[in-house]
Amino acid sequence: MALRFHKMHGLGNDFVVIDAREQAVTMTDGLARALSDRKTGIGCDQLILIEPSAVATAKMRIFNADGGEVESCGNATRCVVSLLGGEATVETLGGLLDGRTIGGTVSVDLIEPRFDWDAIPLAYAMDTARMPVGWDELTDPVGVNVGNPHVVFFVDDVDAVPLDILGPQIETDPLFPARINVNIAQVVGPNHLKMRTFERGVGLTRACGTGACATGVAAIRRGLMKGPVTIDMPGGTLVIDWAPGRPVNMAGPATHVFTAEADISAFQ
Numbered sequence: 001m002a003l004r005f006h007k008m009h010g011l012g013n014d015f016v017v018i019d020a021r022e023q024a025v026t027m028t029d030g031l032a033r034a035l036s037d038r039k040t041g042i043g044c045d046q047l048i049l050i051e052p053s054a055v056a057t058a059k060m061r062i063f064n065a066d067g068g069e070v071e072s073c074g075n076a077t078r079c080v081v082s083l084l085g086g087e088a089t090v091e092t093l094g095g096l097l098d099g100r101t102i103g104g105t106v107s108v109d110l111i112e113p114r115f116d117w118d119a120i121p122l123a124y125a126m127d128t129a130r131m132p133v134g135w136d137e138l139t140d141p142v143g144v145n146v147g148n149p150h151v152v153f154f155v156d157d158v159d160a161v162p163l164d165i166l167g168p169q170i171e172t173d174p175l176f177p178a179r180i181n182v183n184i185a186q187v188v189g190p191n192h193l194k195m196r197t198f199e200r201g202v203g204l205t206r207a208c209g210t211g212a213c214a215t216g217v218a219a220i221r222r223g224l225m226k227g228p229v230t231i232d233m234p235g236g237t238l239v240i241d242w243a244p245g246r247p248v249n250m251a252g253p254a255t256h257v258f259t260a261e262a263d264i265s266a267f268q
């Protein structure tokens with residue numbers, strides 16, 4: 001079965017994007033895992049499916065490298081908005097996302113962040129502004145849902161944290177019934193953060209758009225700074241803006257690497 005797909009990325013967080021509005025695609029978690037597997041020679045952090053929508057320009061379905069379908073993906077949303085002509089409303093399981101291109105940058109309004117413990121979700125009630133929990137040197141994080149679940153730890157030096165070891169422990173902790181995306185952040189200047197992410201269902205990525213949104217919101221909620229917040233990740237920089245009562249906004253690049261057609265019958 002020949003499949004036409006786009007290889008894209010947002011600051012190195014990379015995707016295989018399949019437009020299912022123009023070709024018949026039977027999505028299975030096995031197909032998601034196979035196309036995400038870098039040993040296949042293609043590989044990506046997330047597999048993205050574009051489908052028709054009755055309420056938006058298009059629907060975007062997001063499959064992590066482990067095959068699990070999830071609610072939102074900030075970097076992929078910028079890529080899909082770019083593919084859809086530079087201005088679009090994208091329907092996701094995490095809500096309707098409005099994107100537009102301004103100069104060379106794609107700006108996307110995600111949802112209004114949710115902070116209630118059962119909206120993150122957590123397994124039991126607690127203050128999500130300063131959660132009384134910890135894993136080694138990572139303690140008292142902020143919990144926030146920006147369409148998908150995130151926990152944000154503020155540290156003195158993000159490069160000194162063994163996130164490859166602590167990330168999977170936190171991701172799969174029973175405190176998080178839907179698992180969790182794990183973010184660590186360091187204040188490097190006024191309205192300026194440096195961060196890294198261990199993503200649910202993927203692992204360490206070079207950038208995480210929803211992670212940057214969650215981290216910017218957490219810093220503003222903690223009173224560390226006001227928006228707009230510049231956030232540096234290993235793959236590059238996003239600008240996040242938010243104030244209470246508003247959707248969180250993310251602005252950054254979307255890169256189209258190539259379009260290809262491949263016989264994927266071996267993966268199905």
Ligand SMILES: N[C@@H](CCC[C@H](N)C(=O)O)C(=O)O
Nearest residue numbers: 073074075148200208209210
């Ligand atoms: N890389 C994405 C996040 C993708 C989904 C996330 N791993 C989850 O499981 O919620 C982004 O740019 O937001």
